[in-house]
Amino acid sequence: MxxxxxxxxxxxxxxxQSPTRKLHTSFSKALILIPNSLFYLFASPISFQRLSKxxxxxxxxxxxxxxxQQSASSSDPPADDAVVNLLPPALRxxxxxxxxxxxxxxxxxxxxxxxGSQLPPLDPRFKNDEHRVRGCVSQVWVRAFPDxxxxxxxxxxxxxxxxxxxGLAALLVxxxxxxxxxxxxxxxxxxxLLLGLRQSLTPSRNNGFLNMLKIMQEKALQVHNTVEGDCSxxxxxxxxxxxxxxxxxxxxxxxxxxxxxEDYSSSADAEARFVLKEKDASLARENxxxxxxxxxxxxxxxxxxxxxxxxxxxxxxxxxSGTGGRGxxxxxxxxxxLSPVELDVEDISHLHSGHAGxxxxxxxxxxxxxxxVSAGFEGKSLVKRHRLVYDLLHDELQSGLHALSIDxxxxxxxxxxx
Amino acid sequence: MAALCHFSFVxxxxxxxxxxxxxxxxxxxxxxxxxxxxxxxxxxxDSQSRLxxxxxxVTASTxxxxxxxxxxxxxxxxxxxxxxxxxxxxxxxxxxxxMDSAATSQKPNYVLQAIREYYESxxxxxxxxVHYLSQKATTAYENAREKxxxxxxxxxxxxxxxxxxxxxxxxLVANSWGDVNLGSGDEILLTVxxxxxxxxxxxxxxxxxxxxxxxVGLTADDVPDIEQFKESLSKKTKLVVTHHVSNTLxxxxxxxxxxxxxxxxxxxxLVDACQSVPHMLVDVxxxxxxxxxxxxxxxxxxxxxxxxxGKIDLLSSMPPFLGGGEMIADxxxxxxxxxxxxxxxxxxxxxxxxxxxxxxxxxxxxSIGMQRIHDYERELANYLYNSLTSVxxxxxxxxxxxxxxxxxxxxxxxxxxxxxxxxxxxLDDQYGVAIRSGHHCAQPLHRYLGxxxxxxxxxxxxxTKAEVDFFVEALxxxxxxxxxxx
Numbered sequence: 001m002x003x004x005x006x007x008x009x010x011x012x013x014x015x016x017q018s019p020t021r022k023l024h025t026s027f028s029k030a031l032i033l034i035p036n037s038l039f040y041l042f043a044s045p046i047s048f049q050r051l052s053k054x055x056x057x058x059x060x061x062x063x064x065x066x067x068x069q070q071s072a073s074s075s076d077p078p079a080d081d082a083v084v085n086l087l088p089p090a091l092r093x094x095x096x097x098x099x100x101x102x103x104x105x106x107x108x109x110x111x112x113x114x115x116g117s118q119l120p121p122l123d124p125r126f127k128n129d130e131h132r133v134r135g136c137v138s139q140v141w142v143r144a145f146p147d148x149x150x151x152x153x154x155x156x157x158x159x160x161x162x163x164x165x166x167g168l169a170a171l172l173v174x175x176x177x178x179x180x181x182x183x184x185x186x187x188x189x190x191x192x193l194l195l196g197l198r199q200s201l202t203p204s205r206n207n208g209f210l211n212m213l214k215i216m217q218e219k220a221l222q223v224h225n226t227v228e229g230d231c232s233x234x235x236x237x238x239x240x241x242x243x244x245x246x247x248x249x250x251x252x253x254x255x256x257x258x259x260x261x262e263d264y265s266s267s268a269d270a271e272a273r274f275v276l277k278e279k280d281a282s283l284a285r286e287n288x289x290x291x292x293x294x295x296x297x298x299x300x301x302x303x304x305x306x307x308x309x310x311x312x313x314x315x316x317x318x319x320x321s322g323t324g325g326r327g328x329x330x331x332x333x334x335x336x337x338l339s340p341v342e343l344d345v346e347d348i349s350h351l352h353s354g355h356a357g358x359x360x361x362x363x364x365x366x367x368x369x370x371x372x373v374s375a376g377f378e379g380k381s382l383v384k385r386h387r388l389v390y391d392l393l394h395d396e397l398q399s400g401l402h403a404l405s406i407d408x409x410x411x412x413x414x415x416x417x418x
Numbered sequence: 419m420a421a422l423c424h425f426s427f428v429x430x431x432x433x434x435x436x437x438x439x440x441x442x443x444x445x446x447x448x449x450x451x452x453x454x455x456x457x458x459x460x461x462x463x464d465s466q467s468r469l470x471x472x473x474x475x476v477t478a479s480t481x482x483x484x485x486x487x488x489x490x491x492x493x494x495x496x497x498x499x500x501x502x503x504x505x506x507x508x509x510x511x512x513x514x515x516x517m518d519s520a521a522t523s524q525k526p527n528y529v530l531q532a533i534r535e536y537y538e539s540x541x542x543x544x545x546x547x548v549h550y551l552s553q554k555a556t557t558a559y560e561n562a563r564e565k566x567x568x569x570x571x572x573x574x575x576x577x578x579x580x581x582x583x584x585x586x587x588x589x590l591v592a593n594s595w596g597d598v599n600l601g602s603g604d605e606i607l608l609t610v611x612x613x614x615x616x617x618x619x620x621x622x623x624x625x626x627x628x629x630x631x632x633x634v635g636l637t638a639d640d641v642p643d644i645e646q647f648k649e650s651l652s653k654k655t656k657l658v659v660t661h662h663v664s665n666t667l668x669x670x671x672x673x674x675x676x677x678x679x680x681x682x683x684x685x686x687x688l689v690d691a692c693q694s695v696p697h698m699l700v701d702v703x704x705x706x707x708x709x710x711x712x713x714x715x716x717x718x719x720x721x722x723x724x725x726x727x728g729k730i731d732l733l734s735s736m737p738p739f740l741g742g743g744e745m746i747a748d749x750x751x752x753x754x755x756x757x758x759x760x761x762x763x764x765x766x767x768x769x770x771x772x773x774x775x776x777x778x779x780x781x782x783x784x785s786i787g788m789q790r791i792h793d794y795e796r797e798l799a800n801y802l803y804n805s806l807t808s809v810x811x812x813x814x815x816x817x818x819x820x821x822x823x824x825x826x827x828x829x830x831x832x833x834x835x836x837x838x839x840x841x842x843x844x845l846d847d848q849y850g851v852a853i854r855s856g857h858h859c860a861q862p863l864h865r866y867l868g869x870x871x872x873x874x875x876x877x878x879x880x881x882t883k884a885e886v887d888f889f890v891e892a893l894x895x896x897x898x899x900x901x902x903x904x
Binding site: 105106109113114116117137138139160161162163164165198 | 510836837839840843844847848855856870871899900903904
């Protein structure tokens with residue numbers, strides 16, 4: 001793969017990094033001028049959270065007999081914070097969105113129904129028993145498969161003949177797609193209580209939500225275990241045939257925004273506001289450490305001081321400079337562990353502003369392209385290389401980094417430009 | 419007054435009321451008072467839970483059911499409502515409109531009191547022991563049996579076997595009678611509208627014995643095809659299993675004729691009367707069924723008890739179902755001898771309090787009068803059907819009511835393009851209306867009708883026309899809620 005990443009000029013536009021509550025009112029136009037089609041290779045959005053090396057933590061600790069427990073702590077339901085921290089960023093955003101809708105259950109149901117209507121219909125050939133979720137009063141089908149762009153993570157598709165169940169399925173699909181199985185396994189069903197939908201958590205043969213989540217977690221693990229085995233080292237097919245106008249969660253940022261605008265045109269905050277700004281290289285802003293919007297109840301007006309970590313005007317072959325705090329940290333981390341001969345870190349957060357994976361975090365620095373050429377990758381499969389990078393960057397991932405697009409090669413695999 | 423002899427059965431002239439004095443306030447007859455109950459605490463609860471708004475149209479701000487302040491009508495529903503403490507509560511901020519009585523009925527204070535008083539004054543194990551309490555309990559329990567026998571006009575109280583519910587009763591017949599009487603090639607005839615409890619036990623036994631299940635389909639009017647039924651009867655038919663009233667279609671079958679035709683070919687008949695016994699007079703002498711089953715919880719009685727009616731000759735010829743205490747005569751190490759029916763089929767300590775609760779429920783229903791209940795419910799049934807079918811895009815299953823065709827006061831329905839679960843969820847969440855969605859334990863029926871699921875509103879004598887009106891308005895609003903997303 002030619003290292004023609006040089007001189008990619010990216011216009012970073014300031015788009016509305018709206019708080020999630022205004023997600024439905026804001027309009028994000030990711031206007032990207034791509035001079036070089038190779039840019040697409042770096043722009044595959046992959047969301048990720050920390051991959052633990054060990055087997056996925058069990059959700060339920062084995063507990064002693066309730067009569068014999070000394071403290072009540074092991075039988076208390078998990079605290080909200082504990083639950084939220086285990087959620088992948090996309091799902092966290094969704095939770096925040098629901099909370100911002102307000103207390104009216106009708107509005108929440110409408111939000112749920114809207115999510116459901118965004119779910120693309122499932123290919124009928126997957127509407128069979130193998131994909132059916134048992135234990136729902138309606139029919140629900142769920143499909144899990146490795147992301148073609150990154151086999152280390154799992155994508156979902158789902159459908160249902162009940163609109164409300166479809167809404168719940170959509171929530172899970174959008175919230176869980178694009179993460180590796182261990183991350184998905186850590187999600188506690190209790191998060192649904194934070195949505196305020198009056199969803200019961202009582203295990204019963206009819207608890208569709210619980211059963212859906214469980215099945216998705218199981219299927220994700222199955223995918224994970226299959227992929228582990230047969231991931232090929234031939235990364236040349238890594239980059240072909242992806243439709244990059246649709247992000248991993250199945251949305252086109254523009255379509256979604258347009259749909260939002262229609263549906264909520266009657267609501268009070270319906271004006272779409274955004275600011276296009278060309279930023280130059282130097283400005284960077286500290287991240288919100290946990291990646292959430294700082295204040296949820298701001299007005300819809302664009303905060304002119306919203307920082308946006310810009311993309312570099314020049315991307316040198318060895319090291320890029322001035323990509324802001326996070327970019328620096330990423331570079332340092334990779335530098336120290338991998339001693340790369342080539343290291344390229346690029347903030348592409350502005351490309352992803354406006355979809356649920358990023359909405360609510362205003363300060364950018366959420367999506368990065370990382371290109372690393374290091375002898376440390378010798379002998380490792382593609383999946384293992386990616387996991388190595390994820391592990392090195394896990395603190396960043398815990399603190400607001402949503403997605404990495406990783407290009408990991410050994411020196412012998414890189415053809416030097418002539 | 420210690421009794422010196424131990425007797426198992428109490429002579430039938432001993433009446434229940436001597437055993438647990440119930441305060442006059444709680445007697446079933448107070449239900450006929452037009453004012454709310456004379457129990458002061460109950461009246462207070464009533465006034466708190468009622469919204470005294472004169473209209474109950476569904477607007478954005480008053481989406482709650484409000485019973486009329488001064489009822490012109492003295493419908494049975496209006497009169498009896500106050501007997502049911504659970505009906506006054508709020509659900510999701512709205513007054514509960516309970517329309518799921520086909521799944522389980524609500525219980526009047528009279529029944530609740532009877533159960534409580536049993537535990538407070540009479541509780542003891544039955545059929546054993548000579549002390550005062552055990553006799554009291556035994557008497558009460560056996561009186562309950564007699565009450566049930568009288569309720570369905572059985573000729574002998576020994577023909578009533580208490581079970582956990584109708585499902586267990588059918589399993590009893592399948593595993594006891596079925597085990598000795600069914601063989602390879604024998605046929606069991608059912609309708610596609612049967613409840614799972616009337617199907618699955620027979621599937622299990624048929625598999626063991628090599629018997630075959632045959633099904634009668636529906637006519638274009640959504641009723642079981644009687645002609646097809648007659649044609650399906652043959653010498654091979656050993657048993658006919660059929661509902662009396664369908665829990666999904668709302669239709670009633672000509673049971674007496676079915677029994678006659680079945681007996682003509684030498685087949686026995688098991689009648690699933692779960693939806694009929696609570697709502698109308700059922701006379702097993704007239705029907706002449708060999709077996710009949712019903713559940714207490716659908717007829718204002720507690721859960722955990724039901725009964726099997728079986729002709730005494732049949733029961734006497736049947737081997738035990740469950741083994742253990744109570745159903746034995748003598749027990750040796752390698753074998754035992756068994757008791758006569760009905761105790762032969764009642765192993766272990768029975769649900770004594772529940773049996774007494776069932777007896778109280780029967781007393782309560784009888785004090786209103788089953789005919790009166792039936793007449794009122796016919797009105798409700800027609801009203802519900804007509805109101806529901808007037809909503810656009812609603813399809814109600816089962817026959818249309820007419821002079822000849824009586825529908826039960828329930829409607830299973832589907833709204834075009836909206837899943838019944840969605841309907842039921844919003845009806846509950848936004849309007850406090852409780853209906854059921856799913857297959858109502860009748861998957862073969864739904865498959866036959868070509869649908870995955872349906873919604874069902876089912877009424878009992880404590881419902882009113884006003885509630886039906888509210889339900890229909892709420893349904894329309896719910897349909898509007900979903901329409902933009904379709």
